């Protein structure tokens with residue numbers, strides 16, 4: 480690592496509650512930043528990638544081209560990667576009457592009733608707002624699914640998200656996956672590929688002929704060479720005959736010898752299978768090289784509504800898949816729409832749910848929202864290893880568990896070596912009798928977090 484503090488300008492990142500903003504800053508180096516393993520390092524970037532790395536204490540003199548950030552008090556994690564969003568539906572919950580909510584089929588029906596009145600500008604505005612939230616919370620890569628509505632131009636929502644993808648290129652990477660319904664003509668899938676869709680998707684679990692739907696999407700994928708990401712088995716009860724979309728998908732991938740990446744999203748039914756039925760399915764999924772995406776917040780909301788007791792959790796068989804070496808990524812899925820009325824586009828909301836509902840360790844939960852989704856999406860690695868893309872999220876240097884619990888709102892987000900979002904949070908307190916009696920002049924402002932652990 481080459482560094483000379485007198486030759487290279489050094490900016491302090493500043494405290495988590497500070498008024499400073501680094502947004503837009505090109506970062507040539509980070510000094511004294513804590514890695515996920517707890518060690519302090521100096522790291523420099525060239526061309527948006529990690530070019531050199533050394534322990535902070537052994538920093539030799541030298542020169543770094545450009546300003547470095549003194550990151551004492553901050554911890555760098557790989558930036559989050561959202562493997563499964565629905566940006567076309569984001570923030571539409573308020574357009575529906577406030578009710579108890581609905582299961583999957585009910586949510587689909589509500590969305591379909593609204594979709595004819597959703598135009599390109601509507602999608603673009605809400606999707607941009609969602610991406611801003613994702614980015615500010617540490618996500619620099621997003622795969623979004625997009626519907627092909629039956630009424631009007633079926634590709635107007637796709638066009639909106641392709642425009643957003645291109646607008647954001649270089650800061651936030653967006654992959655757009657056409658979510659074909661079983662009613663969507665095959666010509667629309669082909670046209671979506673021609674317009675620049677990154678991925679082909681579909682919903683065999685909602686189709687009258689699930690096998691036919693898996694087959695149809697894979698046929699187009701073979702013709703176009705595009706990766707595939709299907710919504711599969713998003714139910715807790717088995718289909719009649721016990722067939723699983725994911726088994727069909729895995730068998731067809733193997734039989735066709737597909738080389739592009741194929742992802743199975745949701746796969747909720749696997750979580751309801753007894754071990755003797757689950758084992759061969761997991762083995763098949765591993766053999767076919769599928770990636771699996773679990774979406775805890777939405778499936779905890781949608782599934783199990785009929786249960787009078789012992790309600791299922793709605794997650795896939797996360798532990799069995801991980802044990803078999805299947806890459807299992809996790810995402811936030813829907814946000815404030817008919818499929819999920821809550822959510823905050825926050826990867827650490829997902830990590831908290833993975834630890835509570837899927838019983839993952841801290842490390843496993845972090846991997847599921849950072850490194851593993853990049854593998855599933857076919858993205859190059861991001862983080863602090865040599866050659867990694869410099870996509871990072873700086874969080875206060877508190878124990879990692881506090882971050883994964885979603886308890887730390889302050890974040891500085893770097894994409895390709897440039898700060899794309901900077902969030903500081905100030906907390907004013909006026910607690911207790913003494914403060915109440917003395918009035919606002921004794922109000923206490925504390926940094927967030929209360930005490931930095933070094």
Ligand SMILES: [Zn+2]
Nearest residue numbers: 565624710812
């Ligand atoms: Zn989905």
